[in-house]
Amino acid sequence: MKRIVPPTGIDRRTLLAALATAPALPQLLIPTTARAQGQGVPLASWNDGPAKQTIVDFVRATTQQQGSPGFVPPEERIATFDQDGTLWVEHPIYSQVVYCLDRVPAVVAQKPELKDVAPFKTVLSGNREEIAKLSLHDLEEILFATLTGMSVDEFEAEANKWLASAKHPRWNRLYTDLTYQPMREVLQYLRANGYKTYIVTGGGQDFVRVYSQRVYGIPPEQVVGTAAGTKYGYDKDGKPFLTKEPKLLLNDNDAGKPEGIHLMIGRRPYAAFGNSTGDREMLEYTGAGAGARLKVLLLHDDAAREYAYGPAQGLPDTRVGTFTQGLFDEAKAKGWTIISMKQDWKRVFAFE
Amino acid sequence: MKRIVPPTGIDRRTLLAALATAPALPQLLIPTTARAQGQGVPLASWNDGPAKQTIVDFVRATTQQQGSPGFVPPEERIATFDQDGTLWVEHPIYSQVVYCLDRVPAVVAQKPELKDVAPFKTVLSGNREEIAKLSLHDLEEILFATLTGMSVDEFEAEANKWLASAKHPRWNRLYTDLTYQPMREVLQYLRANGYKTYIVTGGGQDFVRVYSQRVYGIPPEQVVGTAAGTKYGYDKDGKPFLTKEPKLLLNDNDAGKPEGIHLMIGRRPYAAFGNSTGDREMLEYTGAGAGARLKVLLLHDDAAREYAYGPAQGLPDTRVGTFTQGLFDEAKAKGWTIISMKQDWKRVFAFE
Numbered sequence: 123m124k125r126i127v128p129p130t131g132i133d134r135r136t137l138l139a140a141l142a143t144a145p146a147l148p149q150l151l152i153p154t155t156a157r158a159q160g161q162g163v164p165l166a167s168w169n170d171g172p173a174k175q176t177i178v179d180f181v182r183a184t185t186q187q188q189g190s191p192g193f194v195p196p197e198e199r200i201a202t203f204d205q206d207g208t209l210w211v212e213h214p215i216y217s218q219v220v221y222c223l224d225r226v227p228a229v230v231a232q233k234p235e236l237k238d239v240a241p242f243k244t245v246l247s248g249n250r251e252e253i254a255k256l257s258l259h260d261l262e263e264i265l266f267a268t269l270t271g272m273s274v275d276e277f278e279a280e281a282n283k284w285l286a287s288a289k290h291p292r293w294n295r296l297y298t299d300l301t302y303q304p305m306r307e308v309l310q311y312l313r314a315n316g317y318k319t320y321i322v323t324g325g326g327q328d329f330v331r332v333y334s335q336r337v338y339g340i341p342p343e344q345v346v347g348t349a350a351g352t353k354y355g356y357d358k359d360g361k362p363f364l365t366k367e368p369k370l371l372l373n374d375n376d377a378g379k380p381e382g383i384h385l386m387i388g389r390r391p392y393a394a395f396g397n398s399t400g401d402r403e404m405l406e407y408t409g410a411g412a413g414a415r416l417k418v419l420l421l422h423d424d425a426a427r428e429y430a431y432g433p434a435q436g437l438p439d440t441r442v443g444t445f446t447q448g449l450f451d452e453a454k455a456k457g458w459t460i461i462s463m464k465q466d467w468k469r470v471f472a473f474e
Numbered sequence: 475m476k477r478i479v480p481p482t483g484i485d486r487r488t489l490l491a492a493l494a495t496a497p498a499l500p501q502l503l504i505p506t507t508a509r510a511q512g513q514g515v516p517l518a519s520w521n522d523g524p525a526k527q528t529i530v531d532f533v534r535a536t537t538q539q540q541g542s543p544g545f546v547p548p549e550e551r552i553a554t555f556d557q558d559g560t561l562w563v564e565h566p567i568y569s570q571v572v573y574c575l576d577r578v579p580a581v582v583a584q585k586p587e588l589k590d591v592a593p594f595k596t597v598l599s600g601n602r603e604e605i606a607k608l609s610l611h612d613l614e615e616i617l618f619a620t621l622t623g624m625s626v627d628e629f630e631a632e633a634n635k636w637l638a639s640a641k642h643p644r645w646n647r648l649y650t651d652l653t654y655q656p657m658r659e660v661l662q663y664l665r666a667n668g669y670k671t672y673i674v675t676g677g678g679q680d681f682v683r684v685y686s687q688r689v690y691g692i693p694p695e696q697v698v699g700t701a702a703g704t705k706y707g708y709d710k711d712g713k714p715f716l717t718k719e720p721k722l723l724l725n726d727n728d729a730g731k732p733e734g735i736h737l738m739i740g741r742r743p744y745a746a747f748g749n750s751t752g753d754r755e756m757l758e759y760t761g762a763g764a765g766a767r768l769k770v771l772l773l774h775d776d777a778a779r780e781y782a783y784g785p786a787q788g789l790p791d792t793r794v795g796t797f798t799q800g801l802f803d804e805a806k807a808k809g810w811t812i813i814s815m816k817q818d819w820k821r822v823f824a825f826e
Contacts, residue, residue: 197693274736318695331740341549342740343670343695352736354729354755362758364736371723371737377706384626384704384716385723386738388683388694403706406714 164311166468167304173418173466176459177308180416184392185315192414194392196316201393201416202346202383202404203309205323205330207443208397208420209338211290211300213429218325219261220297221284223253225268236267269326270350270368277366281332295473298337303472305395305420309338312393320391322383323347324375324400328366346386348374375400380407392416398443405458417458421445424464427474516663518820519656525770525818528811529660532768536744537667544766546744548668553745553768554698554735554756555661557675557682559795560749560772561690563642563652565781570677571613572649573636575605577620588619621678622702622720629718633684647825650689655824657747657772661690664745672743674735675699676727676752680718698738700726727752732759744768750795757810769810773797776816779826 168174183192184199206212226245229236236242241260244252256264269277290300309319321340323330327347334340349372352364374382380403383391393416394401394408405417422445423430423437430437432445453460463470520526535544536551558564578597581588588594593612596604608616621629642652661671673692675682679699686692701724704716726734732755735743745768746753746760757769774797775782775789782789784797805812815822 197687200695327737328740335549343552343738345740349737352733354732354759362732362755362762364732364759380706380714380716381704385679385701386695388680388697403714407706407716410714 164314165304165307167307169466169468171466173459173461177311177416177418180393180414181311181315183414194413198389198392199312199315199317200320200387200389200391201312201317202320202322202379202387202391202395202408203305204379204396204398204401204404205321205325207422208395208401209301209305209309209321210297211428212443213422213431216325217288217290217297218329219265220288221281221329222261222264222268224284224288225280226264229267242267265326266368269329270366272366274328274352274364274366277328278332281329285333293471298333299473300471301337302467303469303474304467306338306472308395309340313339317393318344320344320346320383320387322374322379322394322404324373324378326350327372327374346372346374346382348372348378377403379404383407394418395420397422397445399446399449400444402449402452405453406456409456409458417453417456418461419445419449419453419458420461421463423462424467424470427470428463516666517656517659519659521818521820523818525811525813529663529768529770532745532766533663533667535766546765550741550744551664551667551669552672552739552741552743553664553669554672554674554731554739554743554747554760555657556748556750556753556756557673557677559774560747560753561653561657561661561673562649563780564795565774565783566643568677569640569642569649570681571617572640573633573681574613574616574620576636576640577632578616581619594619617678618720621681622718624718626680626704626716626718629680630684633681637685645823650685651825652823653689654819655821655826656819658690658824660747661692665691669745670696672696672698672735672739674726674731674746674756676725676730679724679726698724698726698734700724700730729755731756735759746770747772749774749797751798751801752796754801754804757805758808761808761810769805769808770813771797771801771805771810772813773815775814776819776822779822780815 165174165177183190184194187193203209206216223245226242230242230246237246241256241264244256244260245264272280285296285298288297289295290297293300313319319338319340321330321334321338321344323345325347327345327349330347331342331345334342334345348370351367351369351371353367354362354364356362372378372382372385376399379401383404390411391408392411392414394404395418396402396405397420401419405419409415409417421435422428422432422443423435431443434445434447434450461467517526517529535542536546539545555561558568575597578594582594582598589598593608593616596608596612597616624632637648637650640649641647642649645652665671671690671692673682673686673690673696675697677699679697679701682699683694683697686694686697700722703719703721703723705719706714706716708714724730724734724737728751731753735756742763743760744763744766746756747770748754748757749772753771757771761767761769773787774780774784774795775787783795786797786799786802813819
């Protein structure tokens with residue numbers, strides 16, 4: 123094991139002293155290196171081991187020696203992260219699906235004709251066993267009914283209200299508290315070394331954008347997700363607004379992830395993190411680029427601290443976050459990095 | 475007229491001296507303020523007048539006094555620019571359309587069955603009068619045939635080759651030389667004050683991304699344009715690649731501009747620049763936000779140095795860049811800023 127050193131040799135004190143001469147200097151102008159160093163040792167919640175070492179080696183190889191073969195110019199440093207199951211808890215059910223189920227009563231109040239119609243009737247019954255049996259098609263119908271038809275501003279307000287109160291049943295905490303501390307440290311470490319960090323999620327782009335800045339430090343324009351179209355129009359006072367339409371533009375899962383990356387970013391990532399078959403093509407696409415590329419999968423093998431699932435480890439398969447044997451074999455064959463939550467992480471959540 | 479001062483009070487020499495202690499410091503870490511100051515006085519190619527003053531006042535109001543009512547936090551500083559006719563010459567015909575016409579022989583060589591079929595036959599004839607008469611539907615057919623069906627890497631290589639050789643007939647210069655120097659200065663000035671500058675163009679997103687970084691300093695991920703889908707697949711060696719598909723995802727004109735801004739950026743701009751009816755909704759949407767918002771239209775009224783067109787000034791209407799009387803009236807009624815190329819710009823091109 124090599125010792126972990128701060129990412130650049132910059133003299134932080136000298137730099138901060140100079141910056142202090144500009145009293146109203148926007149925070150933007152303070153080099154990210156200085157800010158990250160203030161947050162302590164990089165990857166502090168990681169145990170020493172091959173996963174941590176691979177991440178550190180990649181960052182060094184791509185950022186430390188201009189002119190070296192692996193060096194990546196700052197403007198090309200793109201890192202992409204799946205969200206559900208990679209940055210935060212996805213079990214027992216994606217939080218956005220919980221949001222949509224919770225929104226059903228309000229939608230039915232506005233459209234009473236849905237009250238006795240499946241799948242809305244099932245959701246309103248509150249019968250958990252029946253709700254768990256809803257088909258993918260039923261879920262899609264619920265998603266479209268609860269995520270479209272309102273203005274983007276109304277949607278943002280509703281989502282914010284829900285995020286401020288809804289809690290995960292196991293920890294009795296807000297969903298936004300259930301991010302993985304070690305992954306937050308990876309985001310910070312990459313950004314401190316000039317990487318632009320993106321979320322590339324199968325979840326709804328507009329939903330994740332509501333909290334990505336405050337939860338992950340990732341601005342809305344760096345969130346790529348499953349996206350529906352909007353429609354421009356005017357209210358009665360002639361003020362323009364956008365309405366969310368039930369028209370799918372991008373299904374940001376599987377092959378949709380590299381396609382979405384091309385659409386929204388236009389560059390191939392140098393690093394990609396995922397945890398399921400939905401991330402396979404993103405990692406393949408990342409790995410197909412020249413030079414050093416970091417391809418990482420998170421294996422949920424820690425039932426005590428979080429969950430254990432995925433047939434790759436003989437663990438139960440589930441409806442969310444499938445880490446199949448096929449994905450495991452491809453990862454091994456291609457030398458992708460697999461994080462074991464149980465072995466590689468000192469702690470899982472910041473609140474622990 | 476107030477005197478124009480550098481955007482912040484930062485002591486540049488002290489700062490640069492400190493930064494010099496870090497030999498391999500990525501360019502990224504050098505505050506944009508220092509870089510912009512090295513490029514001289516902001517807006518040097520602008521004559522004093524209301525257009526320049528409005529831009530300067532807007533930047534001051536939104537960036538200089540944290541806590542003041544107009545102040546915009548750095549992360550929310552988004553400025554969007556139409557490209558054709560706003561950042562570079564669009565007459566007598568959009569450069570991307572020239573590219574597509576130039577590509578027709580290569581497409582026909584691969585698909586000989588198109589040789590005797592309209593509109594390809596017309597293009598191959600080289601008859602300029604007939605080509606000028608092609609309908610919008612004909613043009614769309616040519617665009618799809620020449621912009622889709624190849625891998626994104628092949629397209630990028632072809633576009634780069636063309637951009638390095640094709641010349642505008644009037645100036646006998648590369649199209650990328652025909653950017654407006656005063657608008658380049660606006661881009662720099664906004665960036666020096668913490669604004670993230672975006673192109674929001676009716677032109678092809680992939681086409682503009684090929685040169686946006688080197689020509690405007692705008693990275694590919696900050697180009698929003700008319701976009702078709704791609705399809706993920708594998709070559710015979712199992713290496714993944716993306717193919718450009720003839721499936722329109724976003725028509726980034728008119729109402730498509732605010733819709734595209736929501737899709738790709740997810741924030742309302744604070745400043746928007748355009749020059750035609752295709753930019754109307756982008757400016758309306760920008761203006762509908764709270765606080766100071768800059769809405770600017772460029773009027774082409776300078777036949778001597780560039781072109782004069784647009785019925786708003788009794789100038790001829792054309793197939794490209796229509797500045798109608800209706801747009802002019804809306805701009806006046808809403809207090810939008812109109813740049814007169816003839817009166818407001820000391821020079822038009824950098825090569826002059």
